[in-house]
Structures are given as structure tokens and as C-alpha cells.
Amino acid sequence: MTSLPRAAGAERMDEPDQDPAELNRSLADLRHVNRWLGGYRVVLHHLAKLVARHPRPSYRVLDVATGSADIPLKVAAWARARGIRMQVVATDNHPTTLDVARRHAAADANVRVEPADALHLPYADDAFDFAVCSTALHHFDARADLLRVLGEMHRVARIGGIVNDLRRSRPAYVGARLLAATFWRRHPVTAHDGPLSVRRAFTPAELDDLARAAGLPGARAHRHEPFRVALVWEGER
Template sequence: MTSLPRAAGAERMDEPGQDPAELGRSLVDLQHVNRWLGGYRVVLHHLGRLVARHPRPEYRVLDVATGSADIPLKVAAWARSRGIRMRIVATDNHPVTLDFARRHASGDADVRVEAADALHLPYEDGAFDFAICSTALHHFDARADLLRVLGELRRVARIGGIVNDLRRSRPAYVGARLLAATFWRAHPVTAHDGPLSVRRAFTPAELDDLARAAALPCARVHRHEPFRVALVWEREG
């Protein structure tokens, strides 16, 4: 058990009326977090393992709550460098974030940005090979919503999926507070949301419990340093 209890509370980047310029700065800050604190590395590591066990020349991938679509762009480039193709649908339900993602991904033909609610994905069962959700599961507070999101990811993914998120701990919280007071101090959305995101995030044991409750097949939780955790599931056969 952790001595840092999970907190509830709304993050400013989720507010429908958020200032576009401030939200854009926060999305860029999140790109930096993904680059320097393991977000890209975690997704590509586990996706590479899934691809190795299910080889084919082309895959369909869903990225839920995509933010700026930075992870889909990394995935698409990574796949092309290995002679395979991943056609990625990057989704979000915040209109300003969607506009940002569409502009950011406009130069990559393998990434398409669409509006979608993580609680009610508008796709058929098994419509994708893989489903990915990065640094977004912690935005949901109610256990019923958390299980619904995981259930929707499971439903639309034919092979498996990856949930990549922050790992809640006191060191992670201290680090986020330090960033908020220094690099993010002029970015009010990030300065507010960064520490709160850590407080809303999960421990490995909590993610394992959610995976079992959501009946994710062959699910495993992986710790990644310094402050990341990945929930990976995979259908047999």
C-alpha cells in the first residue's frame, strides 16, 4: 500500500471552456513529459513485444484520449522504421484538444484524428488490432467509469492493448510539485494539473485490481522507472 492516497478532482485541461493557448501549452508540456519521462519508451517497448508475437505487415491501432496525438505519431514512425505499417485512429472528446491534434498530425497519412468518448467508443467489436490509452485513465474518478473505459478498450481491440500512465508515489508527487514551481510556473494549466495527475494516478496493485475486475485477458502490470506504470493485456491465440 502507498502512503499517498489517491485524490479526486478535475484537471483544468478537461474544462470545456479552457483557453486554447493555455491548453496548447499544456499539451506541449505533456509531449515533453512523454519524451523525457518515459511515455514514448513505455508504449513502444510493449507494442514491440505484442507485434513480435503477432507478426503481420499492417495493423489498425486505436489511441484513446490522444491529447496532441504525439504518441500516435511516434508509433507510426516507429512502425515504418521496421518495415510495417500502423494505421492509427487518434481520438479525443475535447474540441480544442482535437483541433490541436489534427494540426499536429496533419503531415502523417497513417494517423487520423477523430472525436470519440472513451466511455462509449463508436467502433465495432474487434475493429482494431491494438488499443492504447496513455496518461488518461487517471482522469476518471468513479470505479464504474474506470471499468467502462477498460471494457471499451478490450471490446474494440482484437489482439490486445496498453494503458500507459503515471505511477502514484510520494517521489513522483514531489517531482511534479518541483516542475510546477520551476519549468511550468508560467503555464497555469500544467502547473495545476501536473501534481494533481500524480495524485489521481494508480499504484501497480490498483491497476492490477482494475484489470481483473474488467476481465482483461492475460493482463500484466509493469513498473517503469522513474514514475510510470503500464497495464498490458493480450488475447490468447
């Protein structure tokens, strides 16, 4: 457990009228965080295990709240390098963020970008094999919304899902504050959102509790250093 309580509050990158240049800069910062602090590694680690346990001729993956589609691009590249047929649908509900994602994913035929609300995914039951959500679950405050997002991911993914997020702790918060005062000091959106994201994030025990409440089969929260946690579930239908 942690003595750092979970905080509520709005992140600036979620504002519908956020300046496009600042939002683009914040999304670039998030790509750097995913690259250097384990975001890509965590998703690919657990996806590889799921694929190995559930071999298929091809796979469909849904990425919820995709940001600039960097996770889908990494997943698609990982699959191609191993001869795995995998189509990734990257979704978001922020218009400007969707524009950024479309530009980033335009050259990859295995990644398609679509608008979608994580609380009401516009897809049929079992439309995908896996559902992924990276560094986005903490953007929801209300427990009902958190359970709704997890429930929607489970509904559309017939094999399983991965929630990859920050792990709330005092060291993580200190690290985010340090980045805000140095590398992000000229990036107002990231400097504000980075430390707040840590305060809004979850401990493994909290994710395990949410998974039980959402009825996710075989769910378990995995700690990843330095400051990541992954909630993974599988229960093929």
C-alpha cells in the same frame, strides 16, 4: 503499496471552455513529459513485444484520449522505420484538443484523428488490433468509469491493449510539485494539473485489480522508472 492516497478532482485541461492558448501550452508540456520521462519509451516497448508475438501483414491501432496525438505519431514513425504497416486512429472528445491533434498529425498519412468518447467508443467489436491509452486513465474518478474505459478498449481491440500512465507515489508527487514551481510556474494549467495528475494516478496493484474486475485477459501491470506504470493485456480473438 503507497502511503499516498488516490485523490479525486477535476483537471483544468479537461474544462470545455479552457483558453485554447493555455490548453495548447499544457499539451506541449505533456509532450515534454512523454519525451523525457518515459511516455514514448513505455508504449513502444510494450507495442514491440505485442507485434512480435502476433505477426500480421498490417495493424490498426486505436489511441484513446490522444491529447495532441504525439503518441500516435511516435507509433507510426516507429512502425515505418521497421517496415511495419500500421494505421493509427487518434481519438479525443475535447474539441480544442482535437484541433491541436489534427494540426500535429496532418502530415502523417498513417495517423487519422477522430472524435470519440472513451466511455462509449464508436467502433465495432474487434475493429482494431491494439488499443492504447496514455496518461489519461487517471482522468476518470469513478471505478465504474475506469472499468468502462478498460472494457471499451478490450472490446474494440482483438489482440490486446496498453494503458500507459503515471505511477502514484510520494517521490512522483514531490517531482511534480517541483516542476510546477519551476519549469511550469508560468503555465497555470500544467502547474495545477501536473501534481494533481500524480495524486489521481494508480499503483501497479490498483491497476492489476482494475484489470481483473474488467476481465482483461492476461493482464499485468509493469513498473517503469522513474514514475511510470503500464497495464498490458493480450488475448487474441
